[in-house]
Amino acid sequence: MSDPSTNISHLELGDRNETFLDSNELVINMGPQHPATHGVLRVILKLDGEKVLGTECVIGYLHRGVEKIAENRTYAMFNPYVDRMDYVAAVSNGLGYCEAVEKLLNVQAPPRANYIRVILTELNRLASHMLWLGTHALDIGAITPLFYTFRDREEILKIFEKYCGARLTTHAFRIGGCLYETYDGFEKDVTNFLDFVTPKIDEYEELLTTNRIWVERTKNVGKISGKECIALGVTGPVLRASGVRWDVRKAQPYAAYSDFDFEIPIGQNGDTYDRYLVRMAEMRQSLHIIRQAVGKIPEGPIMAKVPKVIKPPVGEIYHSIEAPKGELGYFIVSDGSTQPYRLRVRPPSFVNLQALDMMVRGQLVADVVAVIGTLDIVLGEVDR
């Protein structure tokens, strides 16, 4: 017992100052069935009273092997599968996949298709952000915004349904363009929706932005700096709220984004409140983009010349787009056959979830819920 290194009890206790009043840490299990983990995320929390000492995320409850499925499907057959990853932003997922394959095939979607893609993707971004706002506010205890956002999201889903027949897993785009021409009155529907939703966003802000409790619950909660974000690969509104001006739509314009004039909202503090403000501003910017696009959809074909059997040349490609939750990338390796040799998805939710532990360490239990909400994860995408 003279040598401290062989003293087992010393090793176990570490350098904690044990006294007779010492308390033990409490390990509690949050999820996978928990109302605030947005699906089936399981977080093991180590608590000292209310303070979080550390977390461990257990994921995989929704794993379906999407990437493996891709290897056994043709390029066109795999297209609907991507909708099931981030099921609240299915249109964005489809866009990323279609564009990646187009890049591999060296095909350009026609301008009309690109405009339709931009309109639908931005509508989808709105829908995704609305769902985020509702659930995030619900986690923090404000139950009413959820119903407001779901009411308004319904209008977007109606447009999707009219366009392609599906509301959630839309499968709206095809490799090489769009399958469906816009329906009669599409522009009118979209314009009406824009006029309808603009005051609604003010309505959400009225309930929350200056609400004292909301500000106290979100300011300085889950802080993360721009540097840490970059180190962890965190993208999307979380990165931008930390003051990094990175948006794939501006940095590497795809579809028709270079035609539109819009701003990238950024925050300064990288806390939950800034992320909230950034997303709210992004919703307004999306409206701005749609308003520009809907007035000048060019005439012309909606489908590029793509062979019936898609057989991309041997090679590999990485293409990323700005999905509502961050940078969504597809890495496809082609061996010249009709099926991808390997397909890898860079899911923003999965990468952003890494930051959870760093963001909640030293904060309170209630903040874990707020941070999970503010990361805006979708477990379908985390687990794939």
Place this chain on the structure above:
Amino acid sequence: MLDYVTSYLRSNTTPGQAGNLLWAFIYIILIFLGLSVAVIAMNWLERKILAHMQVRLGPMRVGPHGLLQPIADAIKLLIKEDIMPAEADKSVFWIAPVLIVITAFTTFIVVPFGPTHAVTDMNIGVLFMLGVSSLSVLGVVMAGWASNSHYPLIGALRSSAQMVSYEIAMGLAVVAAVLMTSLHGIGLYGVAHGAVGDGTLSMIDIVKAQQDQHAWFIFKFFPLGLIAFFIFAVAMIAETNRAPFDLPEAESELTAGFHTEYSGFRWSLFFLAEYSAMIAVSSIAVTLWLGGWLRPFPTWLTGETWDLVFSLFPAATFLLLALIALVGTLRMPKHPYFRVQTLGLAGFAAVLALIGILLLLPPVRDRIQDIYWFSLKVAGFMYLYIWYRGTFPRYRFDQLMRVGWKVLLPVGLGVLILTAIVGVLL
């Protein structure tokens, strides 16, 4: 025997003071029934009002406009399997909800629905009420501990910390109100009034003091009464664990807090206790600051005509409700499927109209008036509870503690001291 029964009716004290046990018992039964009905009604109203705030309809299926939903829920809860965790401390697990319900109901002994409409009037009424209602924290801790599970334990710890710290602010506000009963001072209207009695802790005498001073205490020493009322109004929400202070049962963090492991009948006891406690603290607030059973504008709108007009309010309310139910009946879809519902709603309208007509009769009218105004004020608080729930996010634990100790407590102390100074000087 008959004499024993009727003798009380001619007296003008509460049955407890008159020593009439029979009438005390009758009052207890009435309060118990009234509370149960109020909780059931509150259940329906909360769901409906909250639903309409959230642009949805709320219960619509069970009975017309979901009127029978609370009853269906009650039946479901009663016949549900009552699960007790294997590792739970059996006896404590049982005692906890019972204890909470008992404390919630016991407070109503001293609630004055009218000058004589209370089970009894203690000279320490306020103290009794605060004391008994603060016992409920014991039940919460017991429930959390006995469940032998992490979430309920954290919920119970939060709850006990919260209830204990808000009780202090609450107590200070109450002391300020009690102080006002003995201080003559001036009312809101700048009219100095003659001397009034000594300070009192009796619930009935507090209301009587407001009557004599011609000022509800919320308006007294403006804005001191208002601030004290505000402190109490905040603390009472925290005390009853309702939004935005519903941390102990923050469902997004702790699933259901201290009653996570409870189900069926025992859970329904918690539910009953929560709503009774809400009504109980609202009753204290109404008694201390809003003039209890006194009708509004007692100094401005005086005279026989106004007395008559105000005494017609209860009947008018019920007739209005009957009218609403009647309109609802007429608007029901004309389909054989809805026949039972339509008839039920028509019956409901008829019952409401009957009560309304009954309330028009002068003897009933005079007796029921006090209870009506008291209930109306309490109902206002109930609406506020629902409104808060629909509007506010939830406070975090440390913020809740900060609001309690660093804001409400110092302000409460300041109000108390200022009330004393102002009261003595004026």
